[in-house]
Amino acid sequence: xxxxxxxxxxxxVVAALDIDGHLVALPPSISLAERHVVPTRTPVDLLKSGSRxxxxxxxxRVKQVGVSMTPVVLVNGVEASCYVIDVRQRHGxxxxxxxxxxxxxxxxxxx
Numbered sequence: 001x002x003x004x005x006x007x008x009x010x011x012x013v014v015a016a017l018d019i020d021g022h023l024v025a026l027p028p029s030i031s032l033a034e035r036h037v038v039p040t041r042t043p044v045d046l047l048k049s050g051s052r053x054x055x056x057x058x059x060x061r062v063k064q065v066g067v068s069m070t071p072v073v074l075v076n077g078v079e080a081s082c083y084v085i086d087v088r089q090r091h092g093x094x095x096x097x098x099x100x101x102x103x104x105x106x107x108x109x110x111x
Contacts, residue, residue, distance in 0.1 A: 002085050002095055009099040015043045016093040027091050043096055048073045055082055062086055076105060
């Protein structure tokens, strides 16, 4: 499923996560070409507050069935979809992909 989503969404913003949702290094076993990788801040900082709650609410689904998709709104107002896929058996991480119909700027909410 991860490979299919990466092919389908070549401009996706990608993050590697541990089981608790913390950013971790992307393993070399996942090839991303020129995709944007979320830097060391938390991916939820890209989202408006209502979308943060929705994404956090989907976390149990990822752990139970291995995948979730949540509609989100980024802090810059762009509507997007956030996929989280459990690829721990093969790659040792969960992978989050944020995709939108327009290019995604990595704009963060103020701390």
